[in-house]
Amino acid sequence: MTEDYVLKVEGLATHFSSAGGLVKAVDGVSFELRRGEILGIVGESGSGKSVTNLSILGLVQCPPGKIAGGRVLYRERDLLGAPEEELRALRGKDISMIFQDPLTSLNPVIKIGRQISEAIRLHHGLGRREAAAKAVEMLALIGIPDPERRAGDYPHQFSGGMRQRVMIAMALSCDPEILIADEPTTALDVTIQAQILDLIRNLSSRSKTAVILVTHDLGVVAGMCEEVCVMYAGRIVERASVDDLFYDPLHPYTRGLLASIPRAERAPEEGGNPDRLYSIPGSPPSLVDMPDACPFHPRCPRAMDICRRAQPPETSVAGLTPRTVRCWLHSGEGVDAG
Amino acid sequence: MKAPAFARNSIALSGAIIVGLYLAIVVVSFFWLPFDPVKMDSDHSLEAPSIASGHLCGTDEYGRDILSRIMKGTFVSLVISLSATAMGAVIGVTMGVWAGFLGGRWDHWLMRAADVLFSFPSLLLAIFVMAVLGEKTWNVVVAIGIVYIPQFARISRGAILVVKTNEFVRAARSNGAGSGFILFRHLLPNILVPIIVQVSLSLSVAILLESSLSFLGLGVQPPEPSWGNMLSAARNVMVIAPWTAVYPGLAIVFLVLGFNLLGDGLRDLLDPRLKNIR
Amino acid sequence: MPDEQSLLEVRGLKVHFPIEKGIVTRRRVGWVRAVDGVDFEVRRGEALGLVGESGCGKTTTAMAVARLEVLTAGRVLFDGKDLASMSKRELNRARRDFQIVFQDPWSSLDPRMRVLDIVAEPLRIHAGRGDVSMTDGDIKVRALSLMERCGLSKEFAPRYPHEFSGGQRQRIGIARALALGPKMIIADEPVSALDVSIQSQILNLLKDLQEEFGLTFLFIAHDLAVVEYFCSRIAVMYLGRIVETATSATLSRKPLHPYTKALLSAVPLPDPRRERERRRIILRGDVPSPSVERSGCPFRERCPEAMELCARQTPRLLPVEEGHEVSCFLYEAG
Numbered sequence: 001m002t003e004d005y006v007l008k009v010e011g012l013a014t015h016f017s018s019a020g021g022l023v024k025a026v027d028g029v030s031f032e033l034r035r036g037e038i039l040g041i042v043g044e045s046g047s048g049k050s051v052t053n054l055s056i057l058g059l060v061q062c063p064p065g066k067i068a069g070g071r072v073l074y075r076e077r078d079l080l081g082a083p084e085e086e087l088r089a090l091r092g093k094d095i096s097m098i099f100q101d102p103l104t105s106l107n108p109v110i111k112i113g114r115q116i117s118e119a120i121r122l123h124h125g126l127g128r129r130e131a132a133a134k135a136v137e138m139l140a141l142i143g144i145p146d147p148e149r150r151a152g153d154y155p156h157q158f159s160g161g162m163r164q165r166v167m168i169a170m171a172l173s174c175d176p177e178i179l180i181a182d183e184p185t186t187a188l189d190v191t192i193q194a195q196i197l198d199l200i201r202n203l204s205s206r207s208k209t210a211v212i213l214v215t216h217d218l219g220v221v222a223g224m225c226e227e228v229c230v231m232y233a234g235r236i237v238e239r240a241s242v243d244d245l246f247y248d249p250l251h252p253y254t255r256g257l258l259a260s261i262p263r264a265e266r267a268p269e270e271g272g273n274p275d276r277l278y279s280i281p282g283s284p285p286s287l288v289d290m291p292d293a294c295p296f297h298p299r300c301p302r303a304m305d306i307c308r309r310a311q312p313p314e315t316s317v318a319g320l321t322p323r324t325v326r327c328w329l330h331s332g333e334g335v336d337a338g
Numbered sequence: 339m340k341a342p343a344f345a346r347n348s349i350a351l352s353g354a355i356i357v358g359l360y361l362a363i364v365v366v367s368f369f370w371l372p373f374d375p376v377k378m379d380s381d382h383s384l385e386a387p388s389i390a391s392g393h394l395c396g397t398d399e400y401g402r403d404i405l406s407r408i409m410k411g412t413f414v415s416l417v418i419s420l421s422a423t424a425m426g427a428v429i430g431v432t433m434g435v436w437a438g439f440l441g442g443r444w445d446h447w448l449m450r451a452a453d454v455l456f457s458f459p460s461l462l463l464a465i466f467v468m469a470v471l472g473e474k475t476w477n478v479v480v481a482i483g484i485v486y487i488p489q490f491a492r493i494s495r496g497a498i499l500v501v502k503t504n505e506f507v508r509a510a511r512s513n514g515a516g517s518g519f520i521l522f523r524h525l526l527p528n529i530l531v532p533i534i535v536q537v538s539l540s541l542s543v544a545i546l547l548e549s550s551l552s553f554l555g556l557g558v559q560p561p562e563p564s565w566g567n568m569l570s571a572a573r574n575v576m577v578i579a580p581w582t583a584v585y586p587g588l589a590i591v592f593l594v595l596g597f598n599l600l601g602d603g604l605r606d607l608l609d610p611r612l613k614n615i616r
Numbered sequence: 617m618p619d620e621q622s623l624l625e626v627r628g629l630k631v632h633f634p635i636e637k638g639i640v641t642r643r644r645v646g647w648v649r650a651v652d653g654v655d656f657e658v659r660r661g662e663a664l665g666l667v668g669e670s671g672c673g674k675t676t677t678a679m680a681v682a683r684l685e686v687l688t689a690g691r692v693l694f695d696g697k698d699l700a701s702m703s704k705r706e707l708n709r710a711r712r713d714f715q716i717v718f719q720d721p722w723s724s725l726d727p728r729m730r731v732l733d734i735v736a737e738p739l740r741i742h743a744g745r746g747d748v749s750m751t752d753g754d755i756k757v758r759a760l761s762l763m764e765r766c767g768l769s770k771e772f773a774p775r776y777p778h779e780f781s782g783g784q785r786q787r788i789g790i791a792r793a794l795a796l797g798p799k800m801i802i803a804d805e806p807v808s809a810l811d812v813s814i815q816s817q818i819l820n821l822l823k824d825l826q827e828e829f830g831l832t833f834l835f836i837a838h839d840l841a842v843v844e845y846f847c848s849r850i851a852v853m854y855l856g857r858i859v860e861t862a863t864s865a866t867l868s869r870k871p872l873h874p875y876t877k878a879l880l881s882a883v884p885l886p887d888p889r890r891e892r893e894r895r896r897i898i899l900r901g902d903v904p905s906p907s908v909e910r911s912g913c914p915f916r917e918r919c920p921e922a923m924e925l926c927a928r929q930t931p932r933l934l935p936v937e938e939g940h941e942v943s944c945f946l947y948e949a950g
Contacts, residue, residue: 044811159902189669190838191899194882198898216812219841219884223891242888260816261886262845276823277845279816283781505724506734509792512682512716513738514708514745527728 006177006210007033007056012070012080014048014055017063021289025051027234029070030314033178036208038201040225040242042215042257046284048234049214053180055080057097058087074178093123096171100183102163106155113139113151116170123174138169142199161192168199175207182214197224218261222246227321230254233285233295236314240323250317250325252300256280294328304328350603356596364413373403375410376561384579396581398571404582407563408589414475414564415593419544421479426486427537434491435529438498439521449495452488460485460543461550468556478557482547486540493536497529504528531605538601542594549590565590622657622693623800623832624681629654629690631673631680635907648907650676652856652914654690655933658800663826663833665847665864667840667879669903672853674836678802681834682716683707695799709747715793719805721785725777731788732773735759738795748796762791766821783814790821800832807842819846840883844868849939852876855914856906858933862940872942874919913945921946 014026026048033039043049054060056072056079072079074095079087091097099105107115116138117131126134132151139147142165155163164184171179181200185193201224204211213224221228221242228245230238230253238251249255259278282299294300297307306328314324315331372392379401387396387404395404430452437448455463467481501507502525510520545565551557552566560567565586572582631651634644651673658664666674679685681692683699692699694714699707715738718724725734736759742748743755750758760770766787777785786806793801806822807815819842825831837843843850844864851861852875860873871877878897885891899918904910913919916926925945933943 044813161902189903190840191669191878191882192903193884194896194898197884198896217884218812218886219891222886222888223884246886246888257812258886260813262816262819262841263886276820277816279820280813281817283783283814284811503723504726505718505720506726508679508684509716509718509724509789510737510741511684512711513741513796514704514711515741519741524726528726 004035005032006035006074007212008071008073009052009056010071010073012052012055012072013068014051014060014065015068016065018288023287024068024234024290025065025287026055027290029229029231029234029236031229031236031239033210033212035177036205036210037227038204038211038213038225040213040215040221040228041231042218042221042228043231044216044284046233046287047231049231050182052231053097053182053212053214056180057091057095058082058084059097092119092171092176093174094176095178095180096174096176097180097182098164098167098171098184100186102160102167103155105167106163108155111152111154112158112166116151116166116173119170120173134173138173139166141203142166142169143195161188161195164188164192164196165199168196168203172203172207172209176209178210178212179204180212180214183216184213185220186215186217193220200224218246218257230257233287233290235295235326236324237296237327238323238325240319240325241321244319244321244323248319250330251296251327252302252329253280253296256299256301294326302329347603347607349599350607353596353599353601353603356592357600360412360416360593360596363409364416367409367413371406371409373406375402375406375563378402384575384582386579387581395585396579398568398582399575399579404568404585407568408565408586411558411563411565411568411586412589412593414558414562415545415548415590418475418478418482418548419541422482422544422548423486423537423540425479425483426540427490427533429483430487430490431494431533433487434494434496435498435521435526437491438495438502439517439525445495448491452491455484456488456492458485460547464547464551465554465556468551473556473559475558475562478548478551481551482544485547486544489540490533490536493532494529497532498525501525501528531608534604534608535601538597538604541597541601545590545594545597621659623660623695624658624834625691625693626654626656626677626681627691627693629677629680629692630688631676631685632688646907646909649856650906651680652906654853654856654858656851656858656861658832658834660799660832661830662849663835663847665835665837665843665850666853667837667843667850668853669838669879671855671903671906673856673906674838674853675804677853678716678804678834678836682714682802683711708742708745712742712747712796713798714800714802715796715798717786717789717793717801717803717806719808721782721789721809724789725785727777730774730776731763731768731780732756732759734777734788735763735791735795738792742796759791759795762794763788765794765825766791767817781814782810783817786810786818787821790818790825794825794829797829798831800834802834802836804836805838806835808837808839815842822846840879852879855904857914857943858941859915859943860941861933866940870940872936872940872947873915873944874921874946875915878920913943 010030012026012029016023016025029052041049041052051060055067058079067080070080113132113135116135120126120131120134136147136151139151144150144162144165158166185196188196197220200211215221225242228240228242229236230251232253238245238254245254249258256278260280262277280299285295292311293309294307294312297303312326312328312331314326317323317325317330381401382397383399383401385391385393385397387394393403395408398404433448433452437445463485464481467484468477471477471480507520507524510524548557549566549569552564553570557566558564568586569583576583629651630653633648633650635646635648637643637645654677656664666677668674676685680687687700690700694710699710702710736755739748739750739755739758743750760773763772764770768784768787768791807818810818826833835843835847847864849863850867851858852873854875860876867876868880871880878899881894881897897920901918912928913926913931916922923945931943931945931948933941934948935941936947
């Protein structure tokens with residue numbers, strides 16, 4: 001039985017050699033992305049979520065980085081071994097990526113219209129005039145008022161929200177199969193964030209583009225994603241459908257995160273404030289020379305002896321959709337599967 | 339028992355050793371020189387370096403011992419470069435900090451003044467000043483100092499502008515700290531690094547500027563030896579007596595190297611990020 | 617007559633920055649109306665939140681209250697006395713009673729100072745002026761005890777800021793703010809730059825300190841969820857004005873101003889079912905710039921319920937019910 005997977009990541013590992021030692025930024029990450037699905041990757045700083053994305057597209061600087069293992073299967077090819085020319089042909093056309101800061105992703109000295117039409121020409125081979133017309137079309141599609149005139153403006157003349165919309169337009173202009181969005185709304189105001197997420201959702205469903213949405217904001221994940229991976233210290237500690245993750249979290253880190261978010265609309269009657277928020281004690285670990293143990297155990301309220309001694313394997317658990325968790329609480333003897 | 343930080347940084351140490359060597363030579367030169375650096379001796383002109391004759395670096399066309407002249411010239415070069423850099427730094431940093439800290443019209447006009455100075459090529463500006471002031475040794479200091487003012491002003495103004503926006507400045511202000519307190523306790527210590535780098539660069543360039551001026555006949559006047567005027571005199575006889583140019587040249591090169599290493603090392607040392615490495 | 621219960625009362629606060637152009641000579645071509653007529657009060661012991669998006673003026677308001685920005689107009693009554701008209705000497709003495717916790721854990725600590733000195737600095741500054749009479753030994757002792765109270769071990773005293781994580785640096789900033797035993801803390805986005813799991817630690821710390829020392833808070837943030845958790849009352853700002861003020865519960869349950877409604881609907885909830893069910897109000901256009909001259913209600917260009925009147929007149933902040941004020945013609949009687 002073949003699932004309709006458009007991307008399959010297996011055991012991806014990316015290491016960096018630093019002055020302090022070996023940093024295993026990504027340490028055995030596996031997930032699948034179905035056609036047209038929106039997958040969320042959630043994690044805090046240092047969890048490895050951004051490096052995972054960069055590794056998929058071969059954008060990690062090597063050295064000091066190094067792909068230490070795993071496979072990234074796209075259309076039957078392993079992208080990790082692919083030559084640069086092949087990757088370049090894919091980037092922007094079949095697999096697009098947008099970043100957190102649109103100001104540094106756009107060329108400040110080239111007009112917006114031209115940047116978009118260049119991207120279109122590169123991948124569609126259209127003539128200059130046709131590409132320019134298509135660029136104006138794109139600007140209108142993403143809600144930029146007066147698109148003909150705006151195509152002649154420079155990036156700095158657009159606001160942060162508009163620039164991000166331009167990035168999205170450029171990324172989706174070639175109807176890619178996959179869009180990787182790395183914290184696309186983190187730097188934006190919340191009302192603008194709502195616009196942008198709406199845009200991503202609409203455009204990607206129109207062109208059946210699968211989206212990998214990387215964020216630290218669990219609220220965004222709840223609103224946008226169908227499947228979620230939670231990352232901690234370079235590993236995926238839990239993978240589940242969005243409902244399973246929020247209503248039945250298994251990994252102590254996931255539970256801790258969900259409990260420590262202050263929630264709007266949870267304030268009690270007399271405008272007062274509930275007791276203390278739950279907070280996960282301690283801080284995220286340094287990734288240098290990590291020992292062979294569960295990376296979360298120093299902060300885990302349910303750590304057991306085995307957690308200190310060995311890394312838990314990824315275990316399948318029952319759920320609305322196939323779900324896994326990396327935790328000894330769910331991987332007793334005999335309960336072990338890939 | 340760990341060695342003091344300074345000793346642990348090999349770059350700073352080598353720089354310091356080199357500069358220290360030159361300083362030692364200056365001190366020695368006050369009491370003893372192998373030969374009289376000024377007395378001419380046509381019997382021994384253009385002699386190649388040899389241990390037997392005692393002229394370790396040979397003699398120039400007037401028979402004067404090159405080593406002695408180099409040693410005597412060290413004092414001049416060091417004094418000039420240190421004074422000129424000090425002058426440029428003091429005036430330039432004051433200007434730049436004033437402009438950056440106060441902003442507004444002060445910033446505007448002080449920087450325009452610096453721009454005017456800046457627009458002249460260094461050597462040309464120095465020559466111009468010398469022409470106006472006259473060819474005395476001390477005027478070389480003034481000339482080079484003036485060249486340096488805009489550079490220090492630019493660097494310190496830029497650094498102040500960056501540091502000024504840090505929230506710890508606001509934190510101090512929120513307790514009523516006056517401008518003086520903020521300037522001396524918070525801003526200046528944080529702009530030390532780029533200034534130190536500039537100082538070391540300036541020291542080395544000053545040596546070169548002084549040498550150029552003397553080379554052109556505008557700096558230290560003969561028979562007083564300066565590395566620059568030694569090179570100038572060596573132009574004519576370089577082909578047959580290369581030592582007349584090589585040794586003064588090497589003296590310049592090593593001192594410049596020493597200042598650069600010292601500057602690099604100091605910059606690293608002063609970075610608190612490198613302290614307390616457990 | 618200043619209200620006995622309010623520690624801070626702000627009336628008609630305006631902060632306008634001139635925009636100047638020119639290379640050789642500079643002329644003023646316009647104004648940035650960062651804060652354009654703001655009224656609010658903070659009662660003793662409570663936490664008032666100032667929320668809004670970029671350019672709304674919340675940080676400028678806080679800085680103006682702390683007299684770190686020049687007021688173009690208005691009064692700031694702290695403990696009954698107008699900060700805006702005090703002499704420098706009186707102001708500096710008054711400063712002991714309100715302190716600031718800053719947003720950026722990286723730029724709020726001088727990288728060349730040891731942690732103990734950073735925490736002790738406010739004490740030393742005031743001692744130097746004679747407003748505080750403590751020996752340096754006493755100051756050190758107090759600084760150490762504050763550090764411990766904020767979760768930093770005594771061993772950290774001789775270390776430098778770069779040796780600490782973001783969360784720890786915020787703790788240092790908080791300890792510093794407590795040094796003088798202030799009555800009020802102005803917290804300028806104290807947790808915005810921190811990871812989620814650290815945010816809750818710091819928020820808990822601030823809550824503990826609030827209870828222990830009876831502190832009053834002016835809490836600035838853009839994250840509504842954080843503000844609704846921490847504060848008992850909230851003022852929503854847009855383009856330099858307050859558009860709505862209410863208790864946290866009321867604001868989240870019965871928002872009145874169209875902007876507040878849009879803001880609340882835009883905040884993503886970590887609850888997939890509710891996210892699927894909710895109807896989002898998506899505003900058109902961008903967050904506007906406070907430097908453009910505009911007439912009428914500042915929100916009318918993006919307001920889904922804008923009327924013709926909104927372009928002609930500017931609404932005032934008026935009470936709609938007990939403890940709930942709105943600045944909108946939809947609620948202005950007549």
